Amino acid sequence: xxxxxxxxxxxxxxxxxxxxxxxxxxxxxxxxxxxxxxxxxxxxxxxxxxxxxxxxxxxxxxxxxxxxxxxxxxxxxxxxxxxxxxxxxxxxxxxxxxxxxxxxxxxxxxxxxx
Amino acid sequence: xxxxxxxxxxxxxxxxxxxxxxxxxxxxxxxxxxxxxxxxxxxxxxxxxxxxxxxxxxxxxxxxxxxxxxxxxxxxxxxxxxxxxxxxxxxxxxxxxxxxxxxxxxxxxxxxxx
Numbered sequence: 267x268x269x270x271x272x273x274x275x276x277x278x279x280x281x282x283x284x285x286x287x288x289x290x291x292x293x294x295x296x297x298x299x300x301x302x303x304x305x306x307x308x309x310x311x312x313x314x315x316x317x318x319x320x321x322x323x324x325x326x327x328x329x330x331x332x333x334x335x336x337x338x339x340x341x342x343x344x345x346x347x348x349x350x351x352x353x354x355x356x357x358x359x360x361x362x363x364x365x366x367x368x369x370x371x372x373x374x375x376x377x378x379x380x
Numbered sequence: 381x382x383x384x385x386x387x388x389x390x391x392x393x394x395x396x397x398x399x400x401x402x403x404x405x406x407x408x409x410x411x412x413x414x415x416x417x418x419x420x421x422x423x424x425x426x427x428x429x430x431x432x433x434x435x436x437x438x439x440x441x442x443x444x445x446x447x448x449x450x451x452x453x454x455x456x457x458x459x460x461x462x463x464x465x466x467x468x469x470x471x472x473x474x475x476x477x478x479x480x481x482x483x484x485x486x487x488x489x490x491x492x493x494x
Contacts, residue, residue, distance in 0.1 A: 270423075297480060306389070308470065308484040309424075316480060356423055365412045365474055366431065369482065371423030 269293060270372035272357050277377045279351075287342045287375045289357035297360040298340040299369065302326060302353045309356065315340055316362070344377065351379045382407045382475045386485035393461045394493055401456040401488045403471030412474035413454045415445055417467050418487075424470060430454060441465070461492045 270291045279285045300312040311324030315334040329348025344351045358369040383406045393399045413430035428439025437445045475481035
């Protein structure tokens with residue numbers, strides 16, 4: 267179905283390796299977000315981007331990097347500097363038309379680093 | 381500061397009984413409140429949002445939410461629970477000062493037993 271596609275669904279990496287998570291959307295939404303989800307902690311914002319070639323750090327940006335070269339794509343790189351990278355990563359978009367417009371989420375990527 | 385609290389980690393209810401999942405918020409001015417549901421290894425799905433002036437908001441899958449300004453609450457309700465409603469539920473508030481910032485509660489696991 268149309269919407270937000272995150273790939274891969276599961277990702278396994280060795281400690282010390284960088285890894286890139288893909289997020290693609292066909293909703294024509296301007297704003298895109300990356301969240302990290304850990305059990306019992308809700309969602310924490312890593313990075314967000316309102317427009318192409320612009321992005322802002324969220325609450326837990328250390329050890330992560332992003333790019334926004336196309337409106338449809340907002341990849342997240344988890345670097346070796348991220349101390350505890352094992353988590354469930356969620357990409358979201360926002361139509362950005364009003365304060366009461368909801369976020370739309372992809373189905374997530376579960377990253378396991380050993 | 382804007383914040384959202386979900387005081388219950390888990391709610392257990394029998395199928396056919398009414399259910400309530402609690403959410404309290406702390407915001408300045410009119411709140412922009414949302415409820416989302418998450419099934420295992422999936423992204424969050426939007427259920428409903430608060431609309432200014434409506435104390436009872438109806439959403440997807442028979443869910444509704446009751447807004448109470450004096451108690452700063454936005455509890456999620458359903459008159460008759462289904463086993464398929466078992467999932468993780470998140471309350472969220474949008475920051476009025478930063479359009480791209482959402483605050484999520486820690487989530488409540490709803491268990492509906494047959």
